[in-house]
Amino acid sequence: MTIAAPDRTIAASAVDLTKVYGKDDAEVRALAGVTIDLYAGEFTAVMGPSGSGKSTLMHCMAALDTPTSGTVSVGDTQLAHLKDKALTELRRDQVGFVFQAYNLVPTLTAEENILLPLSIAGRTPDAGWFDTVIDAVGLRDRLRHHPNEMSGGQQQRVACARALVSRPSIVFADEPTGNLDSTSSAEILGFLRRSVTEFGQTVVMVTHDPAAASYTDRVVFLADGLVVDELRNPTADSVLERMAALQVRTVLPTSTGKDAG
Numbered sequence: 001m002t003i004a005a006p007d008r009t010i011a012a013s014a015v016d017l018t019k020v021y022g023k024d025d026a027e028v029r030a031l032a033g034v035t036i037d038l039y040a041g042e043f044t045a046v047m048g049p050s051g052s053g054k055s056t057l058m059h060c061m062a063a064l065d066t067p068t069s070g071t072v073s074v075g076d077t078q079l080a081h082l083k084d085k086a087l088t089e090l091r092r093d094q095v096g097f098v099f100q101a102y103n104l105v106p107t108l109t110a111e112e113n114i115l116l117p118l119s120i121a122g123r124t125p126d127a128g129w130f131d132t133v134i135d136a137v138g139l140r141d142r143l144r145h146h147p148n149e150m151s152g153g154q155q156q157r158v159a160c161a162r163a164l165v166s167r168p169s170i171v172f173a174d175e176p177t178g179n180l181d182s183t184s185s186a187e188i189l190g191f192l193r194r195s196v197t198e199f200g201q202t203v204v205m206v207t208h209d210p211a212a213a214s215y216t217d218r219v220v221f222l223a224d225g226l227v228v229d230e231l232r233n234p235t236a237d238s239v240l241e242r243m244a245a246l247q248v249r250t251v252l253p254t255s256t257g258k259d260a261g
């Protein structure tokens with residue numbers, strides 16, 4: 001079997017990204033200088049302890065939040081160079097986002113939720129692509145249902161379809177399976193995997209779960225607002241092993257690491 005050379009086109013990147021919340025005594029450095037390339041046509045996982053900056057990184061890279069310093073690019077476009085209107089268009093056309101809590105509009109049907117970003121922009125979806133996405137997430141018979149008539153897994157599939165319907169350059173998913181049972185999680189992960197392998201999409205997903213990370217091509221580990229490690233072609237076991245090693249490094253700082261206390 002021959003494995004195709006990986007596509008090294010960069011879908012999005014961050015250079016020396018910092019994000020500081022609050023002031024003085026209340027100051028929190030959520031990102032302490034993250035430099036990362038996210039490659040087109042890859043499924044990347046972002047892992048790390050609670051509070052390590054995963055959500056902040058996703059929000060800054062998806063243009064939902066502004067960094068304190070450093071640069072973010074989506075495709076060839078540096079976000080800091082964009083005026084409001086161009087930034088709104090980039091968020092709408094180039095970026096998809098899936099939240100842990102689904103974030104659907106309760107008064108709209110599944111179909112209306114999926115099409116909402118396009119409707120707001122006064123655009124209609126590509127019919128072929130809409131059908132492909134709906135069938136891939138298995139929502140054909142749920143399109144007229146409202147969120148309160150659907151299970152959590154079905155609602156998250158609606159949210160995934162909404163993120164993909166504009167064929168964005170990159171989809172960010174922040175713990176998309178965090179609220180789901182294992183069967184629904186497997187459906188979402190299977191769909192995200194398929195959207196990369198079959199449809200050529202680019203997906204970045206935050207997860208705490210080594211089994212979820214094993215669906216991806218690459219795992220990036222964060223700690224204290226920094227990228228501290230990465231792993232290619234992960235398995236649940238290799239992810240667990242790496243997490244354990246990183247924990248040891250935190251508990252037992254070496255002489256080259258930072259001082260304890």
Ligand code: ADP
Pocket residue numbers: 021022028029030048049050051052053054055056057
């Ligand atoms: P993770 O997603 O890895 O759990 P976050 O990016 O949510 O981490 O948070 C990183 C750090 O920044 C945490 O210490 C968190 O408390 C802090 N933080 C996140 N958002 C805010 C905010 N809006 N205001 C103040 N502090 C925040």
Ligand code: MG
Pocket residue numbers: 054055056174
């Ligand atoms: Mg988070």
